[in-house]
Amino acid sequence: MGLYFVAKRFGVFLVIVWLAATLNFFLPRLSGDDPVANKLMEQASLGGYAQAGIAEMVKVYNQHFGLDKPLLTQYLNYVGNVAHGDLNYSIANYPRTVVDMIAEALPWTVGLLGMTTLVSFALGTFLGALLAWPGAPRWLQWFMPPLWALHAIPFFLLGLVLMWLLAFQFQILPIFGGHSPGAKVGLTVGFVLDVLRHAVLPSLSIVLVSVGGWALAMRGMMVTTMGEDYVTFAEAKGLRSLTIFMRYCMRNAILPQTTALALALGQILSGAVLVEVIFGYPGIGALLFQAIQENDFFVIQGVVFTVIVGLGFATFLLDILYPWLDPRITYRRS
Amino acid sequence: MSETILRVERLRVAYDHPRGVVRAVDDVSFSLRPHERFGLAGESGSGKSTMALAILRMIKRPGRIEGGEVWLGDTALSGLDTDRMRALRLAGIAMVPQGSMNSLNPVVRIRDQIGDALADHGVGLKGRALAERVRDLLAQVGLPPDVARKYPHELSGGMKQRACIAIAICLRPKVIIADEPTSALDVVVQKQVMQTLGRVQQDLGAAIILVGHDMGLMAQFVDRLGIMYAGRLVEVAPIRDIITAPRHPYTRMLIESLPSLEQRGGLRGIPGLAPLLRELPPGCAFHPRCPAATERCRSEKPAVRAMGEDATVACHLA
Ligand SMILES: Nc1ncnc2c1ncn2[C@@H]1O[C@H](COP(=O)(O)OP(=O)(O)OP(=O)(O)O)[C@@H](O)[C@H]1O
Numbered sequence: 001m002g003l004y005f006v007a008k009r010f011g012v013f014l015v016i017v018w019l020a021a022t023l024n025f026f027l028p029r030l031s032g033d034d035p036v037a038n039k040l041m042e043q044a045s046l047g048g049y050a051q052a053g054i055a056e057m058v059k060v061y062n063q064h065f066g067l068d069k070p071l072l073t074q075y076l077n078y079v080g081n082v083a084h085g086d087l088n089y090s091i092a093n094y095p096r097t098v099v100d101m102i103a104e105a106l107p108w109t110v111g112l113l114g115m116t117t118l119v120s121f122a123l124g125t126f127l128g129a130l131l132a133w134p135g136a137p138r139w140l141q142w143f144m145p146p147l148w149a150l151h152a153i154p155f156f157l158l159g160l161v162l163m164w165l166l167a168f169q170f171q172i173l174p175i176f177g178g179h180s181p182g183a184k185v186g187l188t189v190g191f192v193l194d195v196l197r198h199a200v201l202p203s204l205s206i207v208l209v210s211v212g213g214w215a216l217a218m219r220g221m222m223v224t225t226m227g228e229d230y231v232t233f234a235e236a237k238g239l240r241s242l243t244i245f246m247r248y249c250m251r252n253a254i255l256p257q258t259t260a261l262a263l264a265l266g267q268i269l270s271g272a273v274l275v276e277v278i279f280g281y282p283g284i285g286a287l288l289f290q291a292i293q294e295n296d297f298f299v300i301q302g303v304v305f306t307v308i309v310g311l312g313f314a315t316f317l318l319d320i321l322y323p324w325l326d327p328r329i330t331y332r333r334s
Numbered sequence: 335m336s337e338t339i340l341r342v343e344r345l346r347v348a349y350d351h352p353r354g355v356v357r358a359v360d361d362v363s364f365s366l367r368p369h370e371r372f373g374l375a376g377e378s379g380s381g382k383s384t385m386a387l388a389i390l391r392m393i394k395r396p397g398r399i400e401g402g403e404v405w406l407g408d409t410a411l412s413g414l415d416t417d418r419m420r421a422l423r424l425a426g427i428a429m430v431p432q433g434s435m436n437s438l439n440p441v442v443r444i445r446d447q448i449g450d451a452l453a454d455h456g457v458g459l460k461g462r463a464l465a466e467r468v469r470d471l472l473a474q475v476g477l478p479p480d481v482a483r484k485y486p487h488e489l490s491g492g493m494k495q496r497a498c499i500a501i502a503i504c505l506r507p508k509v510i511i512a513d514e515p516t517s518a519l520d521v522v523v524q525k526q527v528m529q530t531l532g533r534v535q536q537d538l539g540a541a542i543i544l545v546g547h548d549m550g551l552m553a554q555f556v557d558r559l560g561i562m563y564a565g566r567l568v569e570v571a572p573i574r575d576i577i578t579a580p581r582h583p584y585t586r587m588l589i590e591s592l593p594s595l596e597q598r599g600g601l602r603g604i605p606g607l608a609p610l611l612r613e614l615p616p617g618c619a620f621h622p623r624c625p626a627a628t629e630r631c632r633s634e635k636p637a638v639r640a641m642g643e644d645a646t647v648a649c650h651l652a
Pocket residue numbers: 349356358376377378379380381382383384385395396397547611
C-alpha cells in the first residue's frame with residue numbers, strides 16, 4: 001500500500017529536480033549575457049597568465065555544449081548531463097568541476113548546520129515541553145527569558161560576540177575555518193577533534209539563537225495538547241506522569257514541530273551563507289559567496305540547483321515519514 | 335444503614351475566577367451501594383462533571399477541592415499520596431469519558447492504549463498474553479478483535495465509546511463514573527452503548543455513576559437519581575419515586591419538561607435561566623425560578639434532609 005505512495009512522492013521530487021534544472025538552463029539564456037564570455041573578458045583584462053587555460057576551456061566548453069546546435073538539442077543535452085551529475089566546470093577554478101566543488105563543500109554544511117539544527121530542535125522541543133508541564137522543576141523557567149532574548153537577536157551578532165570572547169579574549173577556540181590550516185584531511189582522531197573544535201563556535205551561536213524558537217513553539221503546542229480530552233482520560237486511567245507526558249502529550253504536540261524541522265533542514269543550504277562567511281567555514285554557503293564574488297556563474301547555478309534539490313528532498317522525506325508519525329495522514333489519497 | 339461502596343461527604347469544589355469564586359460543587363453528600371446504578375442529572379453548568387473529576391481528585395487549577403471527603407470502601411481518598419491515588423484511578427474508580435471524538439490518543443493503536451493502562455498499573459503483559467487480554471476486553475464490549483490494531487480515527491463514534499469502556503473495565507474497578515457517555519452519539523447507537531455499559535457493569539459487579547441531562551435515559555438506566563442545581567445536590571431518590579412523586583420543585587419541572595408520547599405539545603422548558611454560580615441569590619438558589627417560593631426561600635438556605643433510607647431533599651417546602 002505504501003509503495004505506490006512513496007513512488008508517487010518520489011515522482012514529485014523528480015519533477016522538482018527537473019524544473020530546477022530547466023530553470024538553470026534557461027535563466028542565463030534569458031538574460032542575454034554570456035557569463036563565460038564575460039568572465040573571459042574580465043580575466044583577459046586582468047593579465048595574460050591564464051591564457052592557456054582559457055583557450056582550452058573555450059574549446060571544452062564549445063564541445064561540451066555543442067553551442068552550434070539548436071536550443072532544443074542543447075537543452076536535452078543539458079538535462080542529460082544533469083541527470084548524470086554533471087554541472088559543468090567552474091569558470092574561476094577551471095578545470096575543477098562544479099560537482100566536485102559542491103561535493104567537497106556539502107559535507108561541511110550538512111555536518112555543521114544539519115547537526116546544529118537537529119540539536120536545537122531536540123533541546124528546544126524538550127525544553128518547551130517541560131516548560132508547559134506542571135510537574136517539571138521550577139528552575140527550568142529561568143532558562144526562558146535569556147533564550148527569548150537570544151532568539152530575538154541576529155545570530156551573527158551573537159557569533160561575533162562569542163568569537164571575540166572565546167577565540168580572541170580567552171583564546172580557547174580557533175577563530176576561523178573548518179579545520180586547522182595544513183591539517184591532514186582524513187578520518188583520524190586528531191583531525192576529527194580538530195574539526196569538532198572548529199565547529200564549536202559556529203554551532204554554539206546557532207544553537208543558542210534557535211533553541212528559544214523551538215521551545216516557544218513546543219510550549220504552545222504542549223499547552224493545547226494538555227487540554228485535550230485524551231489527556232484527561234489518560235489521567236483518569238491512572239497512567240504514570242511520565243507516560244502521560246511522553247506518549248500522550250509530547251507525542252502529539254511534536255507533530256507540527258516535525259513539519260517545521262523538515263522545512264528548517266531543507267533550508268540549511270540556503271541559510272548557510274552568513275554562518276560560513278562569518279566563521280570562514282568551507283561549506284556550500286562560503287562556496288556560493290566566493291562564486292558570486294568571482295562571478296563564477298556555473299558554480300552559482302550549481303549551488304542554487306543543489307539548494308532546490310535539498311529542499312525538494314526534505315519535503316519528500318517529510319511526506320513519506322509523516323504518515324508514520326501521524327496515522328491520521330494516510331498513504332491513500334485524501 | 336446499608337453497606338456502601340463509595341461515600342461522598344460534604345464535598346466542596348471551587349473555581350477561582352478573576353471576578354470571584356465559583357463554587358461548582360457545594361456541600362454534596364451521597365453514597366453508592368455495591369452494584370447500584372446512580373444517576374446524576376441537572377442543567378448544564380450545575381457541577382456534574384466537576385463532581386465526577388473531584389471524586390477522582392483530578393480537579394485542576396483554577397479549581398480546587400475546598401473540603402469534604404470521598405471514601406472508597408474504608409479508604410479516605412484525601413489521605414492518599416499522589417502515587418496511591420494514581421494507582422486507585424482505573425483500578426478502584428474508573429471513568430468512562432464523554433462519547434466525544436477525542437478521548438482516545440489519536441496516534442496510538444487501541445491495543446496499546448489498553449496496554450498502557452495495564453502496564454502502568456503493574457500488569458506487564460506482552461505479546462500474545464496482551465493480545466489475548468485485549469481481545470477478551472474488546473469482546474466484552476462487543477467489538478471485533480481487529481479493532482485492537484486500529485487507530486481511533488478508523489473507528490466510528492460508537493466503537494470509540496466501546497473502546498473507552500473496554501479501557502475503563504480492564505482492571506475490574508469497583509466504581510465506574512460515566513460522564514455523559516453517549517451524548518455525542520445518535521439515538522440508536524446511544525441505546526446500544528448504554529446496553530453494553532449496563533451489561534459490563536453487571537458482569538463486573540461494579541457500581542456506576544451515570545452523569546447526564548437525559549431524563550429519559552436516566553429513567554431507563556438508573557436505580558437512584560440525584561438532581562443537581564447550582565452545585566448542590568437538591569434531591570436524591572429511587573428513580574421510580576422521583577419520577578412519580580418528585581419532592582423538589584426543580585425536579586418536578588425537569589420531569590414535566592420531558593416530552594411524552596401521549597401529549598405531543600410543544601416542548602416545555604423550565605422558565606428562567608440557569609443561575610450564574612458567581613452571583614447566586616441568597617437563600618435557596620432556585621427561588622427566583624420557583625413557582626412556590628416563599629419569604630423563607632429568599633433568605634434561608636435549605637438544609638439537606640433525609641427522607642427515609644435512600645432519599646434526601648433540600649427544600650423548605652418538601
Ligand atoms: N476549568 C474551569 N475553570 C473555571 N470554571 C470552571 C471550569 N470548569 C468548570 N467550571 C465552572 O464550574 C461550573 C460547573 O461546571 P461543570 O462542567 O461541572 O458542569 P456540568 O454540570 O458538567 O455541565 P455540562 O452539563 O454542561 O457538562 C460551571 O459554572 C463552570 O463555569
